[in-house]
Amino acid sequence: MSERPTNPYANLPETAFWKSAVAACNPLEISGLWRPKFPVPRRHKVITAGSCFAQHFSRALVARGHNWLDAEPAPKLLSEDQARDYNYGIFSFRTGNIYTARMLRQWLGYAFGEAEAPEEIWKNEGRVMDPLRPAIEPGGFASEAELLASRDAVLAAIRNAITQADIFVFTMGLTESWRNRETGLEYALCPGTVGGQFDKDQHVFVNQGFSTIRRDMRACLEILRAANPGLRVLLTVSPVPLTATATDKHVLTATSYSKSVLRAVAGELADDHDDVDYFPSYEIITHPAYRGMFYAPNQRSVVPQGVNHVMESFFACQHAAFPRLARQAAKSGAKRQGGSASSRAVKCEEEFLDAFG
Template identity: 60%
Template sequence: MSEAKDRPRMPHPYETLPEHSFWRTAVADRDPLEISGLWSPRYPIKRRTRIVTAGSCFAQHFAKALVARRYRWLDFEPGPAGLTADQRRDYHYGTFSFRTGNIYTPRMLRQWLTWALTDAKPPEEAWEKDGRYYDPFRPGVEPGGFVSVKELLISRSETLTAIAAAVRGAQVFVFTMGLTEAWHDKATGVEYAVCPGTVAGQFDAHRHGFVNHGFGALMDDMTSALRLLFRANRGLKVLLTVSPVPLTATASGQHVLTATSHSKSLLRAVASELVAAQVRVDYFPSYEIITHPAYRGRFFAPNLRSVLPEGVDHVMTQFFRDQAAAFGGDTVATPPRTSLPPTPVSPTEEAPEPELTEAEELRCEEELLAAFAPDQRDV
């Protein structure tokens, strides 16, 4: 008994934790804009790091913020010379590092990478509307549609070539996961960017089916996508994010609010599991920064869906601050806003001057679903 009394008391684990481990000191006692240290990056991302981006709508913000701060975001499908800034945006040039349009789900990412990096061929499917043709896997990239199926397939082939070049030429691949809900061909399992019949084509209940991917399917698709990426580029790192943008609409039968929570929770859990399992994968918490109650909704527009420019700026400030804290260097300041759109960077060019428009509209196929809301049907 005397030995036990004389033995120095061992502190329990909570007595030695840093302040960021406690809600009061890390969150409640701070102004929301002073909450820091949310990310401990695994690898450095410098100005000369070759970065490519893909994913859902919020990934567009991420790419523009990198360009505006003179980081080396690469565009492997810059499009024909002579296009105006508005034409480039309308035709989805410079939106992502290749002209896929939005890639909403892990299944869609796996699909594109399989077509681009293996011998597998995409189906020669096209949607028709008013005598024009739309790509079911990126229906929004060609306003007004293609003049022929042949032109559509040639354009898709160019995008697949660009994807392969981007994967092999990048050092960091940033992918923003956005949705778990999708529409697919029941017979082949091939997944579409949007529900057939919304943008173009015809919906066929016998052929087309709704799917809401569960955790297992999401993990399988992301694991397969990562395997494809790493086989093509052994030095590649992957940075995952989850889009903070709520669903425009849900076909799940749930209320859209709970459907959003379900979808984002699954994607966030998948991201954590992949970071734990894959040393070359990291996760940046843009989702938490925008959506967490600690920030009191201050980064959302009045529609409670669109992310304000101030929100994007704060997300990117945290990104560069945490990089500087982990690997040294100065935090990159928010660039001044201008009335000009960002200029894409080709793989061989130097980073451009910062150009970022404040009110630029995102090009998202999912946004078109809002037109089918009940208050719009009788207009």
């Protein structure tokens, strides 16, 4: 007959106790922060969107040979820098940053026909900007027709990405946003900052609360499931503080509120839905246990070592939960594509020698 534990904490693992899991550890050796619900094998198509921190995910996945899906790839003629200037290859589609749950809901609604895309556009010195993504093209578009064609492209890319993907990584960024008072359209950025003109009668500030964000995220999940029932969603929260707050609060406390709400929503969604998980990149960067070591001197930007540690933790937790992934990662090296260039050269020479030989 086995002994009964004296209390519910008696048989818990070390990770349940601060002393053993945190206080006794070098911060870089804190482990087991995440028990993933589902594996992320290399063959699975992963798409990424959200706040700027999401782009680190795509880079890390590509670097490790994962199948990151770029549904709106840059034309091959563009250099890497040029592609980035035009916001290609940063997320799986050219939405630019999607900071809020409402913005994600808007994009998904437009892409899957649940809402009409807005007619509002911003004009400035002969150029036009998309209020949904004013920074997507440096200087804006040449015409309204071009803007709309480009928007059609991104909506098609969203549909392709969502319907083809296995895993959608979405990084939640902000609670603060600006909307059109009349239409309710939420802007990617405050009008008058990157584009458009601010009008206090037309534009209204909104600091979204827990229930609003949860409702928007649930609506997003419904759209995603309808489009792709097999899609799994991995939520993260951006650890990057607010650049500025439009509340009357200090930006530090406003940041704390914003991130806390997003973290709570992400946690609840992960608890409530089997196909939704939360990865704690936010905690790895922001928690006092890490002593701020992953922030640049401005206490806002995340240094590359921080991003690297986040992603190392991601894969370590994946491998711990799904050992076959660790074996696969150890086995597989970078596959080289060979043969095509040399065979083309042979054909060139054959053709040439036929004519001149």
